[in-house]
Amino acid sequence: MMRDFAELLDRLVFTPSRNGKLKLMQDYFADAPDPDRGYALAAIVGDLDIPGIKPALLRSLAEERLDPILFRYSYDYVGDLAETISLIWPGEGGQDIPSLHETVQRLQSTSRSDAARVIVDLLDHMPAEARFALLKLVTGGMRIGVSARLAKQALAGFGDKGIIEIEELWHGLKVPYVELFQWLTGEGEKPENATKAPFRPVMLSHALEEADRRSVSLADYDIEWKWDGIRVQAVCEGGIARLYSRTGDDISGAFPDLVAAMDFDAAIDGELLVGRPPHHVGSFSDLQQRLNRKTVSAKVQTDFPVFVRAYDLLQCDGEDLRRLPLELRRSRLDRLIEKLNPTRFDQSEVMQFSSWEEMERARSNPPHAIIEGLMLKDRSTEYIAGRPKGPWFKWKRDPFTVDAVLLYAQRGHGKRSSFYSDYTFGVWDGEPVAGGLVPVGKAYFGFTDEELRLIDKYVRDHTVDRFGPVRAVKATPQEGLVIEVAFEGLARSTRHKSGIAMRFPRISRLRWDKPPAEADTLETLMALLEEVETARRG
Template sequence: MRAFARLLDCLVYTQSRNRKTALLGHYFRSTPDPDRGWALAALTDGIPVRLPLRRMLSDLTGRFIDPVLYQLSRDYVGDTAETVALLWPDDPVDLSRQTNTPTPSPQGGGEWSEGSRAPLAHGHDYQTQDDIRRTSPLSSTGKSRGRGEKLGEKSLQLSLDLIPTPNPSRQEGGELSGGIFAHVVDVDIQQQDGPRPTSPLPSTGMGRGWGDAGHNSGAEPAYLSLGNVIGAMASGTAAERTVRLGQFLNALDASGRWALLKLLGGAPRVGVSARLARTALAEAYGRDVSEIEEIWHALEPPYLDLFAWLDGRAERPDPGSKPVFRPVMLAHPVEEGDWPKLAPEDFVAEWKWDGIRVQVSARGGDVRMFSRQGDDISRAFPEIRSAFQGHDCVVDGELLIMRDGEIAPFNDLQQRLNRKAVTAKMMAAYPPHVRLYDLLFDGQEDLRALPFSERRTRLETWYASHHPPSTDVSPLVAFTTFEDLNVLWSSSRAEGIEGLMLKRRDSAYQAGRIKGQWFKWKRAALTLDCVLMYAQRGSGKRSSYYSDYTFGVWQEDADGGRQLVPVGKAYSGFTDEELLLLDRWIRNNTVETFGPVRAVDPGIVFEVAFDAVHASTRHKSGVAMRFPRIHRIRWDKPAAEADTLETVLRLLSGGSEVTVDDAARPTR
């Protein structure tokens, strides 16, 4: 847990993508199984343990802090794990009040008694309660160590020293990317924990070097390993697992407590996406990330077979007949300078539909649907799984909501996204539809190396033969010159389309953005001048600032008066310096408070950019924006001159004229 905590700390304070990749790569190479696999799971799909964590933490914190004070602290800090880690007392919390029932083993049978040992999946054991009492630092000192607390006469400090160091070897060969590494510096930490083994990365002479991040070594007892913690929390009643969680929190310092809760919470939020974690793993072992992504969904945590392959101890895992994700091909935005280099006869055009890109993989009687990032979203769309049942293919397409042949607004699709289960009522109200772009596999035949024109012919032939329900093929857009295409592009907003795609006729299907092959020509963003109405404190590093803004437009009353009605919310599009100015203004112009939310005088105008407007029952105005972001702050504009609801409603009905930026027009 200590090594995992150091890794998360470094990731939080590291902005550079290359440095994050280097940190992750070193951790994966230097940490033993199964801990590195559990860490990888935490950073990607989450560990396969479902806990009522919020309720458990409420129970535990209620033993030593007033619930209202805890909620206020959580609201101000902006992160549950950080709040609990810092609030947890130095003296062990009394957990005896709810330990009247015996604790069962992870298999669910028998009891976890004082002398029993319950096995963990993959052949690993987690420690008994006797082990915890015997090895825990609490047994002798009666205290856990907090972040920054005294170690003898010296204090523990975390700092990041981003300086160049010699490139370390990768198993006697190769280099980690970058050459600049983050260093975790603990002042005189050896005074507490004793000597450390030599790091595979060089020290900087400033205490323990970056190379020590990732070692489960030193005085930390084995029962605090990630594998042991996950095994202990894998099963049992909520009350029993609450006690176990409390025991682990009692045994850890503040950094360890924070890492523990990040591990169990399912969303570490340390600036690392699932794809970046997989990319770091691939780069650390000299592999292409597509090699990992193509077998990823056939693997299970803690990924012992994956690491055995990467370490050279076994063959690459074979997904066999499982439906797995194939990395998608992406497009570059078309720029002004691209048009003179492009020939119309080399390209085909497709509409860019206003949904989300998906890949449907049907193999061996099972069907999965993945997002473009490789996330499995099948459970939220059982209709699509049923539609492809019995087929053997991998198709690329756009997920939409469609009623009576008409594409519904993107807001309707959002009602189905990110749901673990859907009701019959929701399925009837928001029927999904996949509009097909490409055929990647026809049975066992891999078509990705074929030119797009041949894959398109194969797709049309396949669809004519199979015709899965809730699907159709995206039509090609006929054109002779780019000027012809520009006329169609200009009218795309009125047709409810996001823009156009340009694809080279001879382009193979390759993972990622391949320069010069595919282009996306999105419609220009709309803008409105809106008035700031409410502000709320953000989360994480913005938890002390009012950074989430609700804004509105003017609506005329029946008696000729005017009032502001909300149309959207945004928390991006401004600099840190502007955030400070906005935060100060909000605090000085608050007229009413609602918990963490402040209502303000109508004094600041935002020029808000957005993609579309749609009907909404959430706002008093009856409309809401899609993807709103603050384009600029109109310090110079009086609030009374902001836009009106009438203007917004014209956009909703498609009656507005969209101006095309001349710089985005093709020249041929």
């Protein structure tokens, strides 16, 4: 029923622990019938498509039924569109609530011209808790603290199967996953993955810690540069070519130029980068011009060409290589790369070091600005999906830091919807007395719950203006909140007034002790950017 699905969503939002979320999903899968539980799973992992209804339509309908100002203030306070409309929609609704699968099927068959009538009819006949579930289905933004992988882990626990089995089957399954649930409950056979060019669950690394240095023999490990791109699998089998993200999402549509060059029978594991190998590698900001797009123009493909820097081979010519040691997989990869288009595929350099001190010098001063650090891989190990401890380590460079001033704050979502938890910060454009503050980034993590409460109180006590859900905070040379921001890199940006964009900014610590006049300047960041670009050109 819709009420059961709504209860699941509500409890997932307010259950912080990972194990608690797993149990909630497993209990729901055990109690809900087919195909309701399959549609619930599809909604949670983001595989449910309801094209006829968009958030803008929901906002419009709410403002028609309610006082527009009251609705906007309510939305500002709650911070979640589905929750706001479900609570404020007039009327109590009836008790004759359609099932989850009946609701989904009706929504999916609704045209754009009928969307408003259908959604109003459903909202009018549902109580608040069912409205919440309905609107979460429609908007597609669950924001319940559950990733697709966590949902798959809940499935594995529910059916007493391995997570790897679930992931290997995933791309051959269809919503509402009836065959999958029959197998998990012992009522049917294991589904066959007839999908050509399937995704293989990836092998992950651990961050290198001081204690690991005592157990790792450098003579047994291959060392590679850790490039700042995105992890991908380039898979081509039976004439079907697909490009997958590290989580198994098919991202082929954003990279048709690369997919067209995948003329092989293999599954390559590597890093997707912008540039023209071997010498030119663009920044992550360049790569972002290609990410999260269903289609890309010819101009974008020309301006931001992509390639894969390969470091592993999982399958070749119909043979599964994952049980072979890394050194044999690399040998096969060497031979394959020689046959491929060199503008689209090259191979990650393998290095050896005689001491940790030598590695530390290399890690701190890499030959290219787009290098994040080093990877260490035991050449004798198989390709083990998941995150086994020992075979692979990552040793990233220390992040950059800057002291910035809090400028704006916005409420978060989910359990943070009552707190100002999304922060925009800036640095001085010139001397603090004469210059103003210009925004250089946004961050919404890196602080503790106690620090969140302190910042939230500071924002409320020092608000000087409002812009819809955003509060402007007092920020002068004498008064303001200084925050130390850690980030992975910088790039030029025409979208930001400052002219720069930060890579992975996060709040490192709160500088209650530091006056805003002593925060950093744009000149400091531009000098750092010049160093990065000079290193990149070199």
